[in-house]
Amino acid sequence: MDFNENEVEGPEEEISYSKKDFMSDQTIRWCPGCGDYSILSQTQTVMSTLGIAKENYAVISGIGCSSRFPYYMNTYGFHTIHGRAPAFATAAKCVNEELSTWVITGDGDSLSIGGNHLAHVLRRNVDLQILLFNNRIYGLTKGQYSPTSEVGKLTKSSPMGSLDRPFMPLKFALGAGATFLARSVDVYAKPLRATLTEAEAHKGTSLVEIYQNCNIFNDLAFDDVVNRKVKEERVLFLEHGKAMTFGAADAPKGLRLNGTKMEVIELGDEFSEEDCLVHDRENSLLASILVQLDYPDFPVPMGVIYQVACETYNEVFNAQIDAATEKRGKGTLKDLVYSGQTWTVE
Amino acid sequence: MQKEVVNAESVTICFAGDSGDGMQLTGTQFTNTSALAGNDLASFPDFPAEIRAPAGTRAGVSGFQLQFSAVDIFTPGDEADVLVAMNPAALVASMIKLKKGGTIIVNTDKFGERDLAKADLEENPLEDGTVEGYEVIEVPLGTLVKSSVEGLGLSAKEVDRCKNFFALGMAYWMYERDSTFTKNWIEGKFKSPYKEANLKALDAGHAYAETVEVFQRSYEVPAAELEPGTYRNISGTAGLAMGLTAGATLAERRLFYGTYPITPASDTLHALARYKNYDVTTFQAEDEIAAVCSAIGAAWAGAIGVTGTSGPGLALKGEGIGLAVMIELPLIVIDVQRGGPSTGLPTKTEQSDLTMAYYGRNGEAPMAIISASTPADCFDVGVEAVRIALEHMTPIMILTDGYIANGSEPWKLPDVDALKPISNRIVTENNNPDGGFLPYTRDPETLARPWAIPGTPGLEHRVGGLEKQDLTGNVSYDPANHENMCKVREEKIKRIANHIPEQEVYGSEDGVLVLAWGSTYGAVRQAVIQANNAGKKVGHAHVRYLNPFPKNLEELCRRYDKILIPEMNLGQLSRRIRSEFFIDAVELHKLQGQPFKVSEIANAIDALL
Numbered sequence: 001m002d003f004n005e006n007e008v009e010g011p012e013e014e015i016s017y018s019k020k021d022f023m024s025d026q027t028i029r030w031c032p033g034c035g036d037y038s039i040l041s042q043t044q045t046v047m048s049t050l051g052i053a054k055e056n057y058a059v060i061s062g063i064g065c066s067s068r069f070p071y072y073m074n075t076y077g078f079h080t081i082h083g084r085a086p087a088f089a090t091a092a093k094c095v096n097e098e099l100s101t102w103v104i105t106g107d108g109d110s111l112s113i114g115g116n117h118l119a120h121v122l123r124r125n126v127d128l129q130i131l132l133f134n135n136r137i138y139g140l141t142k143g144q145y146s147p148t149s150e151v152g153k154l155t156k157s158s159p160m161g162s163l164d165r166p167f168m169p170l171k172f173a174l175g176a177g178a179t180f181l182a183r184s185v186d187v188y189a190k191p192l193r194a195t196l197t198e199a200e201a202h203k204g205t206s207l208v209e210i211y212q213n214c215n216i217f218n219d220l221a222f223d224d225v226v227n228r229k230v231k232e233e234r235v236l237f238l239e240h241g242k243a244m245t246f247g248a249a250d251a252p253k254g255l256r257l258n259g260t261k262m263e264v265i266e267l268g269d270e271f272s273e274e275d276c277l278v279h280d281r282e283n284s285l286l287a288s289i290l291v292q293l294d295y296p297d298f299p300v301p302m303g304v305i306y307q308v309a310c311e312t313y314n315e316v317f318n319a320q321i322d323a324a325t326e327k328r329g330k331g332t333l334k335d336l337v338y339s340g341q342t343w344t345v346e
Numbered sequence: 347m348q349k350e351v352v353n354a355e356s357v358t359i360c361f362a363g364d365s366g367d368g369m370q371l372t373g374t375q376f377t378n379t380s381a382l383a384g385n386d387l388a389s390f391p392d393f394p395a396e397i398r399a400p401a402g403t404r405a406g407v408s409g410f411q412l413q414f415s416a417v418d419i420f421t422p423g424d425e426a427d428v429l430v431a432m433n434p435a436a437l438v439a440s441m442i443k444l445k446k447g448g449t450i451i452v453n454t455d456k457f458g459e460r461d462l463a464k465a466d467l468e469e470n471p472l473e474d475g476t477v478e479g480y481e482v483i484e485v486p487l488g489t490l491v492k493s494s495v496e497g498l499g500l501s502a503k504e505v506d507r508c509k510n511f512f513a514l515g516m517a518y519w520m521y522e523r524d525s526t527f528t529k530n531w532i533e534g535k536f537k538s539p540y541k542e543a544n545l546k547a548l549d550a551g552h553a554y555a556e557t558v559e560v561f562q563r564s565y566e567v568p569a570a571e572l573e574p575g576t577y578r579n580i581s582g583t584a585g586l587a588m589g590l591t592a593g594a595t596l597a598e599r600r601l602f603y604g605t606y607p608i609t610p611a612s613d614t615l616h617a618l619a620r621y622k623n624y625d626v627t628t629f630q631a632e633d634e635i636a637a638v639c640s641a642i643g644a645a646w647a648g649a650i651g652v653t654g655t656s657g658p659g660l661a662l663k664g665e666g667i668g669l670a671v672m673i674e675l676p677l678i679v680i681d682v683q684r685g686g687p688s689t690g691l692p693t694k695t696e697q698s699d700l701t702m703a704y705y706g707r708n709g710e711a712p713m714a715i716i717s718a719s720t721p722a723d724c725f726d727v728g729v730e731a732v733r734i735a736l737e738h739m740t741p742i743m744i745l746t747d748g749y750i751a752n753g754s755e756p757w758k759l760p761d762v763d764a765l766k767p768i769s770n771r772i773v774t775e776n777n778n779p780d781g782g783f784l785p786y787t788r789d790p791e792t793l794a795r796p797w798a799i800p801g802t803p804g805l806e807h808r809v810g811g812l813e814k815q816d817l818t819g820n821v822s823y824d825p826a827n828h829e830n831m832c833k834v835r836e837e838k839i840k841r842i843a844n845h846i847p848e849q850e851v852y853g854s855e856d857g858v859l860v861l862a863w864g865s866t867y868g869a870v871r872q873a874v875i876q877a878n879n880a881g882k883k884v885g886h887a888h889v890r891y892l893n894p895f896p897k898n899l900e901e902l903c904r905r906y907d908k909i910l911i912p913e914m915n916l917g918q919l920s921r922r923i924r925s926e927f928f929i930d931a932v933e934l935h936k937l938q939g940q941p942f943k944v945s946e947i948a949n950a951i952d953a954l955l
Contacts (some may be wrong), residue, residue, distance in 0.1 A: 025782065026820060057802045060643075063811075070808050072823060076800035077446070078646055079810025080639065081669050087636035088603075088643030091629065095647035096801055117639075120632040296427060317627065324622035331624035333595055333762035336588055341527070342578045342759065343382050 083114025356415030363432030373410025384569025430775030515551025589728020602644030695941025857883025
């Protein structure tokens with residue numbers, strides 16, 4: 001399967017942008033040290049390389065620190081209302097399919113108030129990218145726990161520890177019918193850029209969960225996994241067609257499916273790479289396992305976890321309009337008003 | 347025996363039966379047939395919220411009232427002349443609609459003990475004096491229908507479903523109606539043997555009424571003197587869908603209807619869903635909020651964004667509409683009002699969302715408001731809403747209600763060539779010689795901002811719900827800027843008054859003014875005509891533009907000694923008139939899920955004279 005099915009019809013001229021072309025003139029107001037700066041930077045770089053005319057980018061956000069993103073992008077941008085960005089974006093894409101549409105959201109915006117809209121945009125498979133900045137906290141409202149915070153989290157709104165079990169964003173999304181799932185990390189610049197590029201190329205809703213560090217209200221939430229001292233052991237970089245291995249070069253590990261149980265195996269005398277699972281993006285059963293894997297029991301999968309080809313909503317939406325127009329001809333005012341049973345009074 | 351043919355100026359007929367009896371179908375057929383016969387008419391379907399409440403119960407009674415006439419009429423009739431009742435529940439529930447001494451046609455096959463029990467009746471209303479003083483025509487409908495469709499191999503249940511055509515046939519004889527329209531409709535709609543069965547039942551009903559002595563006379567209601575032109579019968583739902591589609595065609599923009607099914611607005615979606623070849627797109631969103639957000643997203647991308655709902659849905663859309671007010675894009679919000687508050691009376695009419703239209707958003711968030719007064723008026727209101735939304739770059743609310751959405755009347759088709767094209771504020775050039783595009787510059791007269799559609803090179807900019815700096819649209823918390831922006835948004839709505847017609851008044855220029863809005867039009871107009879005919883000085887001003895008001899409305903109101911404001915709410919327009927103009931008015935409230943009767947308005951007028 002060719003994963004890059006998007007036929008980008010470029011204009012006659014060669015489009016050549018620099019990252020600077022995508023920077024707006026607004027002073028960035030995120031806290032110093034916020035992971036959002038890095039995500040912004042990689043996104044600007046990626047957009048400058050895709051060969052898409054700048055006026056065809058649509059950056060649509062909800063509410064939250066994540067959602068201030070559009071103001072810092074020199075593209076058409078829309079800062080909407082809490083949790084509802086997917087609904088705005090769905091319609092925008094249906095009205096103008098030329099728009100490369102990016103939804104910027106956070107864990108609270110997309111999985112608390114926005115859970116319903118997230119589920120439906122995934123189900124519909126609208127051709128757009130959703131960048132979900134997961135920092136496991138509510139940053140903008142200053143530190144309440146979020147739907148991805150761990151049980152027992154101590155915050156201002158949960159002084160005795162939070163009670164609700166968290167969502168795992170990609171697991172939720174797979175259940176909702178996602179056709180593209182990926183995970184990355186705010187400061188993993190190169191892998192993040194690669195993932196964003198793949199997300200844009202995918203025809204359908206591409207959900208990218210980005211581990212983002214909120215250094216003010218939930219600092220180092222993912223440090224046990226993503227810190228460069230430990231990531232080798234705790235992150236599994238997935239590559240389609242390659243065995244699922246990780247760990248130090250002199251002490252490699254892998255993932256094995258033993259019956260119906262997932263196991264981390266040490267490669268050496270007993271096990272080799274042949275015993276490991278080979279990543280297959282199109283395998284939904286495999287995806288359903290991968291989206292559940294988490295530290296400390298397993299390495300956290302990163303990169304493109306799942307990708308299948310599927311009709312996009314915007315495409316079939318407009319195809320119906322075309323089909324109706326072809327069948328009945330473009331409607332005229334006369335046809336409209338004179339439809340139904342009429343009679344004439346002389 | 348030669349039966350008498352009575353000439354009647356107007357007749358009001360009411361069909362009542364179970365939700366599954368086909369009363370809406372019967373009523374609609376009779377309506378369309380009468381329209382084609384040239385009568386002026388107004389219809390009023392009246393049915394419960396449940397899909398099919400238990401047969402024979404009062405909860406399940408579905409009614410259809412129609413007034414048809416040889417003269418100009420405005421309402422479906424204060425009282426029916428004839429009630430066709432298919433069972434005891436329908437009879438007792440609908441007697442109140444029938445005039446004293448009126449005619450009742452009953453299906454006696456459904457008046458057994460079990461049927462009476464289902465209707466919560468201890469005694470048979472046909473025997474206990476309930477129908478004393480009325481002309482009762484007893485018809486064993488079930489039995490007659492069965493014999494009329496014998497031999498066609500239908501099951502008992504299927505036979506039962508033909509009885510509404512039998513009833514229709516009888517009614518057609520009674521009112522000298524031509525069956526051709528219904529016969530053609532049956533031919534097109536049904537397969538054999540149902541087609542033949544329905545046709546037989548229709549003919550049998552007609553023949554029965556013609557033959558049996560108990561039907562003593564028929565009535566002739568001649569065609570009304572309508573203005574020359576081409577007509578069709580139209581419901582408010584159809585009118586509004588057509589009007590919006592016409593508006594989109596005149597504006598040469600795609601229309602995007604984002605909505606969620608809700609009674610009584612769902613039919614608007616069904617109607618618009620059929621106009622795909624007019625570049626009218628419909629989107630059944632996952633909920634009411636997604637519906638309004640999708641409409642706004644569509645407007646952001648360059649379409650005419652429209653969303654439609656009823657009261658409960660409008661309550662949900664408040665935040666979304668507020669965003670549209672802040673970003674100043676063309677959004678049309680339709681509220682087909684129903685009984686509230688909360689879930690209220692889903693299939694019953696009311697006009698109690700006006701206050702929510704004026705004030706239902708956080709902050710100072712004004713929007714234009716327009717309302718339709720009759721089914722046919724919905725067409726003009728649809729076109730006008732598109733015009734205002736595009737020319738003034740603002741959200742606008744269309745208020746209609748269940749009564750005019752479901753009711754119908756004859757509509758003289760407009761001359762389509764005379765419909766004016768609708769302009770817009772789309773820009774393709776950068777308006778800032780010194781740098782980036784300025785999305786919040788304004789037209790000096792209307793204060794509308796330019797519409798730079800995504801995909802247009804060089805005009806990249808961001809919009810959002812945070813307060814924005816004038817001109818640049820950048821996020822701004824500056825104190826003076828915020829106050830200025832609130833005032834500008836308010837002023838922009840006010841200036842729409844420069845682009846709408848002045849308020850007209852019908853009838854007397856002084857004396858008592860009846861000031862009304864929405865679907866009360868018919869009853870008010872009829873009452874005011876009657877009053878003037880009796881030499882009373884009464885005027886009728888029916889307000890279409892509720893925000894802003896027409897420029898002359900205040901001055902017009904001040905000309906009268908007394909003002910009567912009848913509303914199907916507890917005084918929402920009255921409160922606005924009072925707060926804006928410092929004018930006092932006498933209020934008449936009706937919150938019964940039923941339109942005003944002409945007599946109710948007439949009595950209120952008399953009380954003021």
